[in-house]
Amino acid sequence: MTLKDLARELGVSTATISNAFNRPDQLSPNLRERILAEAKRLGFRGPDAKARSLRTGRSRIIAVILAESLTYSLNDAVSSEFLSGVAEVLDTQGHTLLLLSARQAKCQLVDSASMADGFIVYGLMPSEELFDSLPLNASLVAVDFNVSGHPSVHVDNEPACFEIADHALTATPRKRPAIVNLRLTREPCNGRIDPKHTLLPAELTITRSRLAGFHRALEKHGFDTDRIPMWNVEENTFQVCEPVLEEILDLPDDERPDLLLCMSDRIALTALTLAEQRGLRIPEDLCLTGFDGIAEGQYRAPRLTTARQESGDKGRLAARMILGLEPGHSRLLGTELMLGETCP
């Protein structure tokens, strides 16, 4: 049942049917009523989206390209909240959300790409060539990293991390601060970072900005940042974090850090769980800080000291930008220091 069939059936032209659906003001209400009623009766579900999108050039589909796998992104509190914000705006604006991952087979990513009206690219972007495969004139908003020629949405990572670390170091003097990074090294590394590792450049990972903030605070408090031990995890999940944090917590008492600056709440919460299992007193034996402000860290005791970022807002803003509802320049969102009991 196509628009044309319906037109023939009703003895009117295809244009009239089309107008009945898309431009009510272009025909008499009576006729329109009749057409809509007959359409329903004959089982015409409205203009076909595939044909319409070919003709008009727009699909009302916005694609979000996620750096991580969909599996990860949908389960992670931070990215799913982001998506949630995106979805909220798209929904009210009559658009729908297509989920893509930079990890997925390139061909289908590219294929689906020409379907979407715009792209929101979230997180670290592994390959330059991906951008080559996106439609040339596509509108694109980058989130948490930069793409030249396109606006981006960022969070004030460096100042936020400075503030956290500064707080941690001011509240109680610390002897052995350490940092647990997330995807900082060029080569995958789940464990201690040593001088042989090369680090990803700042354009490719927000971890660098966060690290810079931590370092600035450490320097302010008289530490030599080169001597601050650092670990790294490749994925923000309990499973991946657990062994690395066990390695840290199982160090001899006089080597074990007494302050762990973590790049994410997920890491910090994993550390917290493992530390509690080992009978370490929080915060006396070990202070912990996170980043993100996810619910799981706040609905528990002790609550996590962290920098809250409004991931949902980030998504809403990115969506509004892609739809042209916001000025087309890059934006920087703030964070809020949340003082919990893990580092009071």
Added chain:
Amino acid sequence: MTLKDLARELGVSTATISNAFNRPDQLSPNLRERILAEAKRLGFRGPDAKARSLRTGRSRIIAVILAESLTYSLNDAVSSEFLSGVAEVLDTQGHTLLLLSARQAKCQLVDSASMADGFIVYGLMPSEELFDSLPLNASLVAVDFNVSGHPSVHVDNEPACFEIADHALTATPRKRPAIVNLRLTREPCNGRIDPKHTLLPAELTITRSRLAGFHRALEKHGFDTDRIPMWNVEENTFQVCEPVLEEILDLPDDERPDLLLCMSDRIALTALTLAEQRGLRIPEDLCLTGFDGIAEGQYRAPRLTTARQESGDKGRLAARMILGLEPGHSRLLGTELMLGETCP
């Protein structure tokens, strides 16, 4: 830059270009190489998805229609794990995931509908008319409810809930069991359910099956199910559950339930948090059971006693069914009783 442009530019026919991209065996490797190279050089990104989908009738897009808002679904552990499973399969099969919500404006839902090759409908379906707007011959898989004429994926809610409640009542004799439901009443209700409320029919909510399981166990243990107090929450979030559970926990000691059979882990965890805040001893003063087996309930102490459902498997199965990788009949997935310390 279209396929036709490229054909003209290279002096070959459009068919040849199309074949170069879609049917490598239909032309000489040399020619194909040349075409691909020139395409890249001239900035042709490959066949346009909109046009292709119109022509072939397939978009390689599978839509998931969620009963709840996208915002909720993306943040809820159970549904995001489900989506995650769906995404995993679609990804490996070269399909992409379009997220729709039954809550969103009907027009765009219908619009986008004709775009997708198939539909996975998840959870309670509020309106019949939604189905009328889906393409007639669309393949469709229902999850957690039934749609006549289409296969569905279910979890063995009734037996699982019987098992949980039976365990709870066997382990320690209880005097005052109570049930906290999720979306059981026809009219929205956040609070105690009284006889005036009408309940949703079993076709529309899995809560009915779960309730039936609880009731069967209660009867077995000599309770009159009509006298078991029931509460209801409309949404599976901390914010919505909190006041209802406060109402329950703040009852006088001799009225407060000593066993709370909850329809979800989210509800049970909220109860747990609030009970701990009130200094109630778990499980001595209050036993709690959940449903779902989400991580949050297992990575804490005390761990939640619950029925674990593999939401990811559910998603994977639904996706495989919609892609025709599984026999086209309905399936029932099992659950696993997980004994935690909230009801040992």
Added chain:
DNA sequence: TTGTAGGCGTTATCAC
């Protein structure tokens, strides 16, 4: 207010 016709960018069916 309604109808006509061209084309959006592909792919599939044929010929050659």
Added chain:
DNA sequence: GTGATAACGCCTACAA
């Protein structure tokens, strides 16, 4: 192995 051509279903000047 390669090329012409006809759909796919719709939208929208423009004409009536």
